[in-house]
Structures are given as C-alpha cells and as structure tokens.
Amino acid sequence: MTLIEILDILNARVLTHPVTLQKTVDNAYCADLMSDVLSFSITKSLLVTGLTNAQVIRTAEMAAIEVIIFIQGKRPESQTIKLAEEKHIPLLVTDLSMFDTCGRLYERGLRSQVHHLNQSPIETCRTKSL
C-alpha cells in the first residue's frame, strides 16, 4: 500500500517534509506500548499509534518501521517532527480513532504479518505470572 493510498483511505495529512508519496508499506501494527512494538520483527511496516513523543520515533528507528500514523488528530511537538525528518520516517496524522484507522486499512487489504523475534514463550509467561 502506498502513502498516497493511506492518505486517501484515512483522510490523513503529512507532517514531515519532504515525503515520498510512492513509498510503500507491506505490514501494519498498532500499539501505544513501545516495548510491544519492539517485541516484533516487521519489515516495511506502518505503525498506528496514539503516542506522540520522541520515543515513538526512536522506537520506529530501531524496529525499522518506515511510516508512523498518529490517530485522533494528535500531533507531536515540532522537535519530534524534526527528529522524524532527520531519520527519514514520514509522519502522518488522521482524525479517525485507532479502531477506525485500523479497520479501514484492514478493509483495504493491509495486514499485519508479524513474527516474534523467536518463539515467544507465552504459555510459560502465563504460568510464571500466576
């Protein structure tokens, strides 16, 4: 899915310049917890989040996330936008909610092909936390 399509589907605006509108993403992931984002290995992906601090940009940089979209019209501070521009990570903003943002992208064919960094011991984790 290209940035142009995403902008159109979500009625979104671009916050960073310059931006390559032909840029494409193959996967999407949504989270407000950055450690959740870091627990997956996803390439050419879009992050949908309601968090707008600089750590989101850093997380995207480390996890090789290529595009970030902020929901509900949330705009990061200008310093954060500047950091994203330095790291060549396009930032978009939509007025839609998290649910609608993900729903519309899913409806149009975008999927989340995430794989854990290795076999995540979810069962072990459950028994441990009990």
Next chain:
Amino acid sequence: MNDVEEGFFFLTGKDFTNAGVASSSLKGVLERRGVQQDIIRRTAIAAFEAEMNVIIYAVAGMMKYRITDTEICVTIQDMGQGIPNIELAMTEGYSTAPDYIREMGFGSGMGLPNIKKSTDKLVVSSVVGEGTTLELVIFLKKEE
C-alpha cells in the same frame, strides 16, 4: 573486514530528550560496517531497550560496544537501584515502572524479555543499591 571496532556512549538518567541517541549511534556504526539488516535491527532493539532502562531507572550509565568479525558485544552498565530479583524482571509483563514512564510507552514489562529475545547471549548481573550490568552478544551470521 577483520578489524575490531570499539566505542562507548555515556547515558544520563531521566534525560528523556536524548534517550535513544546512543542506540541510534550504534545502529549507525553497524550500518557503516555493512552488517546485515536483521542483525542491525536485533542489536538496535536490544540496545535501545537497555538504554531506556538506564534512562528510566538509573542515575547514569555507559554503553560500550565491541564489534569483531564474528560478533557484536554490547555492555550496558549503570549506577542505579539494581534488580532484586532478576528472574522476576525477566518475566514478560513484570514491571516496577511508575505511571509517567508508562505514559511514554515504556515500562510494560517487556524490556528485558525483548532484550533476551533479540540477542544470542545475555548476561544480567546486578547488585541492589549499586547498579546493573547487561552484557549482550549478537552473532554475525557467517556460514550457518
């Protein structure tokens, strides 16, 4: 390439503005060396989580790296409160982070588990009241 590259970065506790700068610089070093993308990502994720731990919990710390032909070693040492129960801290979802850290998107109890998942070797040593040292090793894939 058969040279060994070493370096270090200072980390300051509660300095959220510069949180991530060290890991970002390390990522840059690996990119310049032409390290494989997935290895860069795993190293960057592990280093970043470890760096955030220092920023969140410690007074100060240092990230040292040593890159050889076969592996990337990153040591993150801090002067902080230490971890009383390392096994508990390694449990996914276990966290002692205050609310303002959670509001920043961290402190969900996935830091150390994420570091473990991203690395080939992880040694955590900690003394309560003194600090914590993490030694991470990521192998550079050769003929495997």
